[in-house]
Amino acid sequence: MAATIKDIAQKTGLGLATISSYLNGGNLREKNREKIEQAIKELNFEVNETARGLKTNKTKTIGVVIPELNNVFCAEIIIEMEDILRQHGYATIICDCRTNKDIEKEAIDFLYRKRVDGIINMPVNVDGNHLKSFIKAKKPIILIDRKINGLDCDCVLVDNLTAVKDAIGILIKNGHSKIGIISGPEEIFTAQERLLGYRLALLEAGIVPEERFIAHGDYTIQGGMKCIEELIKKNPDMTAVFVSNYEMTMGTVIGINELGIKIPENISVIGFDNIEFARACKPKLAIVTQPTKKIGVNVAEIMLNRISGNPEDKKILKLQTGFLNGNSIQEVKLPSI
Amino acid sequence: MAATIKDIAQKTGLGLATISSYLNGGNLREKNREKIEQAIKELNFEVNETARGLKTNKTKTIGVVIPELNNVFCAEIIIEMEDILRQHGYATIICDCRTNKDIEKEAIDFLYRKRVDGIINMPVNVDGNHLKSFIKAKKPIILIDRKINGLDCDCVLVDNLTAVKDAIGILIKNGHSKIGIISGPEEIFTAQERLLGYRLALLEAGIVPEERFIAHGDYTIQGGMKCIEELIKKNPDMTAVFVSNYEMTMGTVIGINELGIKIPENISVIGFDNIEFARACKPKLAIVTQPTKKIGVNVAEIMLNRISGNPEDKKILKLQTGFLNGNSIQEVKLPSI
Numbered sequence: 001m002a003a004t005i006k007d008i009a010q011k012t013g014l015g016l017a018t019i020s021s022y023l024n025g026g027n028l029r030e031k032n033r034e035k036i037e038q039a040i041k042e043l044n045f046e047v048n049e050t051a052r053g054l055k056t057n058k059t060k061t062i063g064v065v066i067p068e069l070n071n072v073f074c075a076e077i078i079i080e081m082e083d084i085l086r087q088h089g090y091a092t093i094i095c096d097c098r099t100n101k102d103i104e105k106e107a108i109d110f111l112y113r114k115r116v117d118g119i120i121n122m123p124v125n126v127d128g129n130h131l132k133s134f135i136k137a138k139k140p141i142i143l144i145d146r147k148i149n150g151l152d153c154d155c156v157l158v159d160n161l162t163a164v165k166d167a168i169g170i171l172i173k174n175g176h177s178k179i180g181i182i183s184g185p186e187e188i189f190t191a192q193e194r195l196l197g198y199r200l201a202l203l204e205a206g207i208v209p210e211e212r213f214i215a216h217g218d219y220t221i222q223g224g225m226k227c228i229e230e231l232i233k234k235n236p237d238m239t240a241v242f243v244s245n246y247e248m249t250m251g252t253v254i255g256i257n258e259l260g261i262k263i264p265e266n267i268s269v270i271g272f273d274n275i276e277f278a279r280a281c282k283p284k285l286a287i288v289t290q291p292t293k294k295i296g297v298n299v300a301e302i303m304l305n306r307i308s309g310n311p312e313d314k315k316i317l318k319l320q321t322g323f324l325n326g327n328s329i330q331e332v333k334l335p336s337i
Numbered sequence: 338m339a340a341t342i343k344d345i346a347q348k349t350g351l352g353l354a355t356i357s358s359y360l361n362g363g364n365l366r367e368k369n370r371e372k373i374e375q376a377i378k379e380l381n382f383e384v385n386e387t388a389r390g391l392k393t394n395k396t397k398t399i400g401v402v403i404p405e406l407n408n409v410f411c412a413e414i415i416i417e418m419e420d421i422l423r424q425h426g427y428a429t430i431i432c433d434c435r436t437n438k439d440i441e442k443e444a445i446d447f448l449y450r451k452r453v454d455g456i457i458n459m460p461v462n463v464d465g466n467h468l469k470s471f472i473k474a475k476k477p478i479i480l481i482d483r484k485i486n487g488l489d490c491d492c493v494l495v496d497n498l499t500a501v502k503d504a505i506g507i508l509i510k511n512g513h514s515k516i517g518i519i520s521g522p523e524e525i526f527t528a529q530e531r532l533l534g535y536r537l538a539l540l541e542a543g544i545v546p547e548e549r550f551i552a553h554g555d556y557t558i559q560g561g562m563k564c565i566e567e568l569i570k571k572n573p574d575m576t577a578v579f580v581s582n583y584e585m586t587m588g589t590v591i592g593i594n595e596l597g598i599k600i601p602e603n604i605s606v607i608g609f610d611n612i613e614f615a616r617a618c619k620p621k622l623a624i625v626t627q628p629t630k631k632i633g634v635n636v637a638e639i640m641l642n643r644i645s646g647n648p649e650d651k652k653i654l655k656l657q658t659g660f661l662n663g664n665s666i667q668e669v670k671l672p673s674i
Binding site for chain 1 (some may be wrong): 486613
């Protein structure tokens with residue numbers, strides 16, 4: 001016969017309330033925790049999580065909705081989060097919405113019906129209406145990478161503006177002024193911030209940004225290929241390009257290779273996000289790096305904190321990026337006067 | 338007050354049994370399905386999935402345990418599976434075990450306690466003991482990519498042996514006989530198959546495989562870098578190398594770049610798995626490609642079939658790989674006699 005919590009009480013000499021508190025994830029003294037875990041092992045006790053979920057109205061599951069699981073930035077954040085959440089007894093249900101607003105809305109509704117205890121979202125929808133059910137139910141919401149204006153929830157972001165401003169600054173220091181940018185979709189928060197960083201860097205250096213140097217990609221490899229081909233075709237005077245995510249960086253390198261032009265002799269390049277890809281490129285690519293591990297850890301910790309009932313003011317974290325130098329930037333020799 | 342299934346019955350004119358069948362994922366006539374969905378919308382009816390799970394003993398969740406989520410091969414398979422499973426009302430709980438046998442066992446136990454209806458596993462443990470709880474409970478198990486000897490369950494595999502045999506055959510046709518291989522961990526099923534393909538190709542061409550040309554990596558980028566450096570150092574006469582997964586292919590390209598030697602002039606290379614990476618390489622890499630999308634679709638369909646109670650004999654699917662040509666293979670000119 002299956003062991004019950006009464007058997008655990010008998011074996012440990014602890015009260016039912018203590019054991020119940022343990023099973024529902026409550027805090028208790030280390031010594032008692034150890035005793036209970038030993039008894040659970042010996043008695044081969046199994047928690048019926050479904051029954052528990054009904055009683056506590058908690059399912060100990062967290063929903064995650066992201067645009068693309070095969071986007072390395074998303075995958076690396078999820079790995080960190082999932083690991084920490086699992087260590088605390090939370091299962092992570094992941095939905096990939098393929099950068100589609102309708103699928104994102106469906107996925108959020110689906111997770112709401114699955115009664116997840118909280119939701120983590122790298123949003124594709126920009127108005128926040130897709131999260132209504134969670135807002136109404138007052139369940140914790142954490143946004144990753146992209147803020148939604150007017151939505152009061154925790155956000156873990158990256159300082160995209162400074163990241164891009166600094167990267168463009170490096171190109172300017174190397175004598176470039178005809179600098180292209182492969183930006184993201186116009187309505188995406190990160191894309192706007194990154195583009196703003198680009199414009200600011202140019203303006204501060206006394207260069208007026210020209211629209212012909214700005215391409216809007218869709219954060220995919222194919223998008224990157226298309227953008228770099230357009231930019232090069234349209235701007236024979238362009239000497240450098242900045243690419244604003246990893247997938248489009250890969251697309252840019254493919255496009256440049258297939259056009260038969262050379263980095264950095266014909267064009268200087270700064271990419272985004274993946275150290276290993278940068279090292280595999282020939283020549284080694286200069287890139288902006290994002291703190292994916294740190295993002296994942298922060299998101300998981302904030303979620304655990306919110307679930308435990310902490311009502312403090314919502315946090316907006318902004319993490320710093322890094323810069324990895326490569327051999328993809330060439331100095332522009334100005335004609336002597 | 339919240340709507341109940343009686344309200345839906347009244348609104349649609351259908352029997353409670355029909356509505357109950359719909360809510361539990363049963364098959365019903367398209368016309369009835371539409372009626373019910375319309376009523377659910379209008380009444381703002383919400384299913385309490387937790388209560389339902391307790392009654393049906395089904396949670397409508399599927400567990401997935403994989404070695405590395407930031408492994409592109411894993412991520413692409415999951416995207417396909419998750420999409421199909423969600424369309425059928427199943428949530429996918431994903432655990433990344435970081436290629437660690439103990440974490441894998443823990444993750445499987447965790448998902449068992451979460452009462453998932455079935456488990457999908459790309460196994461790191463090779464004896465199958467980690468899946469005991471699911472075997473005992475007679476819940477469906479599907480293995481991806483790697484078979485476990487003696488475990489009676491569905492498997493969706495790739496014909497690794499033929500894939501590698503054919504790739505090595507191409508190198509041999511180009512005059513290579515001193516061919517290195519960066520293989521996977523010795524105890525992994527796919528690694529054994531791929532290595533066997535390598536040995537067979539050589540033997541059929543009358544070349545005796547030499548152990549000095551075989552390196553065992555761990556399917557990571559770092560592992561690929563280490564292996565290529567060792568192979569080149571140990572074998573100055575090696576003219577070609579085959580690399581047996583994507584991450585190690587990236588590591589090999591990084592290693593070769595950082596040693597300052599040239600593909601294909603100094604060494605011919607055939608890699609694995611990622612078309613975009615192959616195109617971003619300079620020169621373009623020849624690679625073996627795997628049918629990730631097809632694997633994902635097959636796994637999801639078999640799982641849905643098993644969950645619906647189909648007891649037919651377990652399936653072992655073996656899917657064919659592809660080959661993408663590049664500019665990374667150079668013909669070896671034999672000295673004229």
